[in-house]
Amino acid sequence: QSVLTQPPSLSGAPGQRVTISCTGSSSNIGAGYDVHWYQQLPGTAPKLLIYGNSNRPSGVPDRFSGSKSGTSASLAITGLQTEDEADYYCQSYDTSLGVHWVFGGGTKLTVL
Amino acid sequence: EVQLVESGGGLVQPGGSLKLSCAASGFSFSSYEMNWVRQAPGKGLEWLSYMSGSGASIYYADSVKGRFTISRDNAKNSLYLQMTSLRAEDTAVYYCAREGDDTLLYMDYWGQGTLVTVSS
Numbered sequence A: 001q002s003v004l005t006q007p008p009s010l011s012g013a014p015g016q017r018v019t020i021s022c023t024g025s026s027s028n029i030g031a032g033y034d035v036h037w038y039q040q041l042p043g044t045a046p047k048l049l050i051y052g053n054s055n056r057p058s059g060v061p062d063r064f065s066g067s068k069s070g071t072s073a074s075l076a077i078t079g080l081q082t083e084d085e086a087d088y089y090c091q092s093y094d095t096s097l098g099v100h101w102v103f104g105g106g107t108k109l110t111v112l
Numbered sequence B: 001e002v003q004l005v006e007s008g009g010g011l012v013q014p015g016g017s018l019k020l021s022c023a024a025s026g027f028s029f030s031s032y033e034m035n036w037v038r039q040a041p042g043k044g045l046e047w048l049s050y051m052s053g054s055g056a057s058i059y060y061a062d063s064v065k066g067r068f069t070i071s072r073d074n075a076k077n078s079l080y081l082q083m084t085s086l087r088a089e090d091t092a093v094y095y096c097a098r099e100g101d102d103t104l105l106y107m108d109y110w111g112q113g114t115l116v117t118v119s120s
Helices: none
Strands: A009-012 A018-023 A036-040 A047-050 A064-069 A072-077 A086-093 A101-103 A107-111 B003-007 B010-012 B018-025 B034-039 B045-051 B058-060 B068-073 B078-083 B092-099 B107-110 B114-118
Touching: A009 A018, A018 A086, A018 A107, A047 A064, A047 B107, A072 A086, A101 B045, B003 B092, B018 B034, B018 B092, B018 B114, B034 B068, B034 B078, B034 B107, B045 B068, B045 B078, B045 B092, B058 B068, B078 B092
Parallel strands: A009 A107, B010 B114
Antiparallel strands: A018 A072, A036 A047, A036 A086, A064 A072, A086 A101, A086 A107, B003 B018, B018 B078, B034 B045, B034 B092, B045 B058, B068 B078, B092 B107, B092 B114
């Protein structure tokens, strides 16, 4: 059971807009810690996609955007492309005993 | 170019030990905090351990505390993870990841991973 909750799967057609939710609690996102997003293409290592809730590293297309509100965050992908088919993970920090850096369970995005 | 290259994975029997290495290049290694993260087959990401640039601060996830030890050699630009008392559930791809910002707490660069299989 992951500390951050994401939908296990999502799908969309090319060109569409999809959003992936990430729900936390008062000990992580709700405590004011930033949310970050990673993209993991099949068979590869995770890659930073969004940091600090809404910032894109150099090279990440502006089709990807992030937001945070209360105890939740979301990743939006507009103009969906076939190469966006991947697993997406949210990550934050948690102050509960025994945990520090926490991840969501991941969302598998299928581009139909 | 920032590069992180893990090595040391392999097949180990339950109860055995293994030491993973992560060779860093392309940045001032001693200035950055580092993490180990693992991914069991078909599963999500799990943070395991953190070490500050100087080595003075160390954190572990409960799942590995007392069994795994993180260390680094800044002269060799290397990060290590000593794993003992290995269990079947430790089977995973192990990644080292650089901490991108010590206030925002995210990982900006990841290695390609090394597979650890715990089985008899």
